[in-house]
Amino acid sequence: MILLLQYTLIFTSVLMLVALGGCFSEHSGVVNIGLEGIMVFGALGGALVMRYLPTGTAPAVIFCVTAIAAMLAGILYSLLLAVAAINFKADQTLVGTAMNLLGVSAATVIVKAINTAADSSNVSSEIMYVEAKKAFVIVPGTEFSWFMVLAVILLIASYIILYKTKFGLRLMACGEHPQAADSVGINVYRMRYAGVLISGLLGGLGGLVYITAGVSAWKFENGVAGFGFLALAVMIFGAWKPQQIALAALLFGLFRSLSNVYTGFAFLKNLNLPSTVYNMLPYIISLVVLAIFSKNSAAPKAEGIPYDKGMR
């Protein structure tokens, strides 16, 4: 039971962080399908830092440096979307898809290059961080990590930023009616940049949390197994509102964690279902949930449409 709780909370943190990222981007008017790629890059940034930090670094330092590296990597990578979608008015779905493919292939090339350079017989795309990972754990021997605390803080911060600050309200205006926002002197381009880069920050951090969830090595060939898209489903289910996103993430996190821990429950084990059923579960649930909740979509009205000053 305690194991289920651990995994649920850690996956909830991941989904919540990434979904909040998507929420910022979409409120500014840019559809971010590329969250998956952003997660991979955030994970890569964090993993590389963990690999190269000298052993014996203070846990607090490891935590801060790794988290910041992941966020920076996410922000840098999200620039690809920002430039293409905002400055060049590119098709946002296409850019996002390209970013997802690029994320996995670039990360694989980078990690393999590093591994092969260190040892020419090593052609795997795996990075190990057994020691560094211990710095994130609150209670030794469990998966309760400081990232959960950080995720809650960022959730509250997101809520305040979006609804209680001038910046957040302006950001949302750009996703609803950019022309109106522009007419009162808001720089739509700058706001959209802010939205996309914040989604890069949160997505990158989410990627780092994901690769430290229950494992202490990551094969970058595998990307993040569709988690970025699950996060998008969470965001839609959460109606683009931080507080509802948190609840949606909790639900999805629970189902996702079942595939890791179902063998621990006698009654689930007795059902004798193949493990793939549990692997499929989060995706099936999200399809059903989307089918029920998408009819009256609360999506920002102008999302996905490149902003053109000359258009009314």
Next chain:
Amino acid sequence: MQTAKKESLLRKPGVQTLLASLICIVLGLLVGYIALLIINPAGATETILAVIKNFWAYSKPEKQLKYFGATLVTTAPLLMCSLSVLFAYKVGLFNIGAAGQYVAGAGASLFCALALHLPWYLCLIAAMLTGALLGAISGCLKAYRNVNEVISCIMLNWISLYLVNTLLTKVKNPTSKDTYNVASQSTGSMLPTLGLNNVFNHKNVTLAIPLAVVVCVFIWVLLNKTKLGYELRATGLNKNAAKYCGMRDRYNIILTMAIAGGLAGMGAAMLYLSDFEQWAVTQASVPAMGFNGIAAAFLGGLNPIGAIFSSYFIQHITRGGANVNMNMYCAQISDLISSVIIYMCSFVLFMKQFMNRRLDARQSRKGGHDA
């Protein structure tokens, strides 16, 4: 006089698309080359040339022909996936689910071949229908429940991957993680070779290759010369206008996704019924074929005939990637190149606008001079 002719050539949308695609390819290769230089400058030039050359790297003509054949075998399924993507895109739908429909097609065709020992045409049809079913699910969700097709497709990609892995475990070779060879279990399920295997000196070159080209022409005719194609394109250009004219928008969305799914599913059957590779039932990620289909569709300027060339090009560099020196680099450099190409493809619209603006500027300058 001569410059006027040149300009009018540059104004043609087809020429602009071709130019833009070439720019994407060059930039993609350039990024790949830079990545190689950063990893290890010593062999970078040699490696990028090996990727570009693919089978030309071999000196003997028989070997060249054999590896050319191998590239063609993988081109056929990719062409089908890119047709799937571009067909849906014409109706304004982004079929990222080609990957999952491809997986479903692979599962259906291999199961029909290995477990039921059905003849090849039934296996092919089964693959098409399964892919079409998966596409139709996304289409229905879009038409009736307003679910974004990108998200539903992605979810279905993963669901079908796990389902197919479970299903094909039943026909797995007990000594490995792969399914049985089709040839060893059910020769009747193999695609007929039509003697192409002797031409290319490669046993996996089959009917799949001419069939893919035929389907491609069929799709071109369907889109451009039929009432259905006209309706579908009209729906893609302006959904509301099409609906106002009495076109059945929901029906069209579902039909489009079903056709797109059928194409991708058929593509999978083309590869697996050629016995070119076996399905590894432990694979943890959706095969890249469907995603590369997106690259091929956009690189080919969303034109079925263009897709033939772009699909070939992408498989050409992907197979060329296997030639890299594994002690220094990894084969994924080709994936990197093709993903950069997709990214660059999103700038195509901008490139075309830029070309037109330059041409306009030049024309108005000249016009002023004459006056």
